[in-house]
């Protein structure tokens with residue numbers, strides 16, 4: 001079968017037999033593709049550092065008749081996370097982007113909006129603080145997957161929440177006004193909701209030079225991770241790691 005190629009993000013690798021690696025890629029042309037990189041553990045020649053998770057590559061692969069796993073032929077690195085200094089926060093942020101893509105997207109379903117989002121956010125995670133690009137990514141992912149409730153009104157009474165306090169609850173969708181908030185709710189600040197509105201109007205690199213403190217967006221991230229926990233019926237591993245970084 002023909003050799004295919006596409007821009008792709010390496011999401012994860014898994015040792016397979018003695019020398020092979022099972023690689024999950026998020027490709028622009030076909031969505032998530034799983035493939036076997038033959039002898040990738042033994043020979044550094046063909047793949048080098050290209051299979052490090054969160055690397056942006058051009059991948060070449062071949063589908064095999066009647067087989068779920070493709071044969072990964074080669075990868076050219078376009079942007080490597082190893083090219084910039086790595087610290088723990090950045091490692092967690094990159095792992096978070098990969099976990100979100102791997103756990104929330106179906107196999108072999110093209111999604112150009114999510115691909116462009118991931119690609120842009122990975123460029124922004126090259127330098128500077130992780131919090132803005134990560135929160136931007138989480139908000140847009142939840143929205144593009146169709147899980148985001150309206151942020152402008154109380155989900156119970158429809159009252160406008162702009163400029164007023166709003167609450168959310170781990171077990172329920174949406175934001176609530178003062179009157180309808182449940183016991184054990186968390187508050188989402190007016191500032192975080194205003195920032196979310198800006199995120200919807202601008203590309204992520206628009207915010208590159210704007211310093212936003214991590215705690216400004218912690219409530220927004222908590223709200224988004226609770227939405228995903230309800231949909232996945234479990235908590236993302238990196239969501240807990242991110243929370244400890246705050």
Ligand SMILES: [Zn+2]
Nearest residue numbers: 154157177180
């Ligand atoms: Zn209400």
